[in-house]
Amino acid sequence: MNDKRVVIFSGGDLYPQYIDEIRPSDYVIGADKGALFLIRHGIKPDLAVGDFDSISPQELEHVRAECGNIVECDPVDKDLTDTELAIEMAAREEPGFILLVGGTGTRMDHTLANVQMLNRALQHQIQCAIMDRNNYITLTGSKLEVIDRGYKYVSLLPLTPEVTGITLEGFRYPLDNATLKLGESLGISNVLLGERGQISIAGGLLLVIQSND
Structure with a gap:
């Protein structure tokens, strides 16, 4: 059984206790402001992805400085949400499990899209879970x-x-x-x-x- 895990911090509702879900061996991805959240809580993500339109230019520079691997995309000319892009990047790591936090929040469209994206992981034969409080x-x-x-x-x-x-x-x-x-x-x-x-x-x-x- 593949016990490799990827943990994605997305841009929805995020709380400090979520940091406790990270294991030392996890591959950690920050999507958009999820990357800034991780850095502010002492975690340098293995990868930061997104258009970063939810954070200020100064905060983006902070993310660039703290995260050695970053994939940026245009906020207008793109087809994937930041979370979907993060899931696709996570699948490339070939984990057995993906945990998504910050995937729910006040935007019901994003929440429902993220729930449906569980099937995207399943298509890669990867078990995925969305967790909030x-x-x-x-x-x-x-x-x-x-x-x-x-x-x-x-x-x-x-x-x-x-x-x-x-x-x-x-x-x-x-x-x-x-x-x-x-x-x-x-x-x-x-x-x-x-x-x-x-x-x-x-x-x-x-x-x-x-x-x-």
Whole structure:
């Protein structure tokens, strides 16, 4: 199993406790103001990417000085968001896992785009998760082990029109070969019975969201 990790700090909501998620062996990417956030908290990212339109010219010079590897793009003439560019750069490192923090916030368009980008990582055969203070979001097209990370609920939402063959083990409300369709709420607010639970599906893409109120 590939245990290499990439941690991306994007430009959404960022909090100092997120720094604790970084392991010494992680490859760290700062996207746009996520790079500045890392530097201000004593972390020099392995890579900084983006158009850097969310920080001032003086702050950008600070990022350039502190980060030896930086990829800058034009804020107008570009097709990818800074976060998508960071995920593509992360995939080049061939990790087994990508953790995205700062991927959610007040911009719902960016939040939804980032959730959908979990599938981009999955297409590279890389497991990816989005974490914030109240949510831990992953995506599976086959099997997934859900670990108790201190969140109260585990909810299942289809990312494709339907997800078939859903089987849950280790949950308060088990499912056996069930089907979930877009717009149905059957998978909301399940609970782990112990430290781990197992999810398997036969077809489709399933969002797994661990959350607190």
